[in-house]
Amino acid sequence: MPKKYETPLLDELEKGPFPSFVTEIKKAAARSDMAADELGQLEKSYRDKRGYWKHGGIVGVRGYGSGIIGRYSSLREQFPNVANFHTVRINSTSAFFYTSQFLKEMCDIWDQYGSGLTNLHGSTGDLVLLGTNTENLEPIFAEFSSRGWDLGGSGSAMRTLSCCVGPARCEWSNINTLDINYNLTQEFQDEMHRPAFPYKFKIKTAGCAVDCIASIARADLSIIGTWKGKIAVDQSEVANYAKKGMNITEEIVNMCPTKCMSYDGSKLTINDADCNRCMHCIAKMTKALKPTGEKGATILMGSKAPFVIGATLSWVIVPFMKLEEPYDELKDLIRKMWEFWDEHGKNRERIGELVIRKGMREFLEFIGVEPVPQQVKEPRRDPFFFWTEADLQK
Amino acid sequence: MEKAEVAQKIYELVEKSIGKKKLKSSDIQKQISADCGISRDEVKEALKDLVDEGKLIYTYFGGSFVEIPPKE
Incomplete structure (x- = not known):
């Protein structure tokens, strides 16, 4: 698909060492009118220094009050392919473990019914699918639910955990x-x-x-x-950290928020009664310290x-x-x-x-x-x- | 009270509020359980049926509300 809009301001965001969302939208725009118009509207937003999205409203899938966030362009004549550009939140897995098979299926579904743009994961923690129209919401939901997936939370509800x-x-x-x-x-x-x-x-x-x-x-x-228990100390590993150059007094003892530790140059001592379990020392000396007990x-x-x-x-x-x-x-x-x-x-x-x-x-x-x-x-x-x-x- | 009767009460309450106040699910539960002397769980169940049947929908306008779907 030929380039639809000139985007000099967005192009600036592609410069520099980091991956750019603009580059990804441009890739999607090469085969999706929706992504192309999204790019056009975004450029206009940067130029005019204001947003052109409205959100909320009445869209959703039957029986659900969450998981779909209605998004509408206030420039629908100028960018008709994003007149409706709804977000779909899919309930993510615990700690974001997926199979490659699911990710491929998810991408295929989204290429078929949406803009092809995704966000893994949004700040909400959901698997976020960005941009589809109202007619496609039920088919998208059917595709995902038939594979055992469900929508996430949105609105005045418990959000995706x-x-x-x-x-x-x-x-x-x-x-x-x-x-x-x-x-x-x-x-x-x-x-x-x-x-x-x-x-x-x-x-x-x-x-x-x-x-x-x-x-x-x-x-x-x-x-x-x-x-609830004590922090077990392996003094030989403490000695190893010191030998490798760790300044135990500076980096561990002085950083303890409750000042419950002391180090005499050879032995690390912890007054467990004063410890507030902040994990600083354990995270720094993983081989030497370990929580014990309940x-x-x-x-x-x-x-x-x-x-x-x-x-x-x-x-x-x-x-x-x-x-x-x-x-x-x-x-x-x-x-x-x-x-x-x-x-x-x-x-x-x-x-x-x-x-x-x-x-x-x-x-x-x-x-x-x-x-x-x-x-x-x-x-x-x-x-x-x-x-x-x-x-x-x- | 029969579930269908509770559902009818809910629908009437939402209908009456059109143009006056957007009702949250909890507003409906509080109001109907007080009016009908039933538990909030019973109201919740009837409301769930109404939403599943598409007679009522959830909307979002800076908060989630329960409304009658717009006529096509």
């Missing part, structure tokens, strides 16, 4: 992140596909505090693996990007929860949190914002979790423990 690679490829994972991710996805299908919340709700599971999927910054419910997860809630209030990080609700199939304790906790949100949440208010508005005390009372010191986010600065008249009488 995501997790780190976990025990599949990481020996430091304290929990089976993949199984938790899969199990919760199966359990909460209705909450994902039939939006009934005040706003979006994201769950992300990380196997340890290194938090490779940044669940502490991106999820309304962050599940982060931890352990494994489980810390449950945190409330992180989000700026909207009603600024960006927030998740804070601890349950310091340690044993996580084993069928994860009933976790599921009950999630349902209680949703109940509180449903009862008190305003439209487009994230659960973290609600807890800040209503107070942690009311939230903890509602979900039936005892206040504990680990829940204090910023000691001496912003305490959320308040005493009632009755408490003061005691």
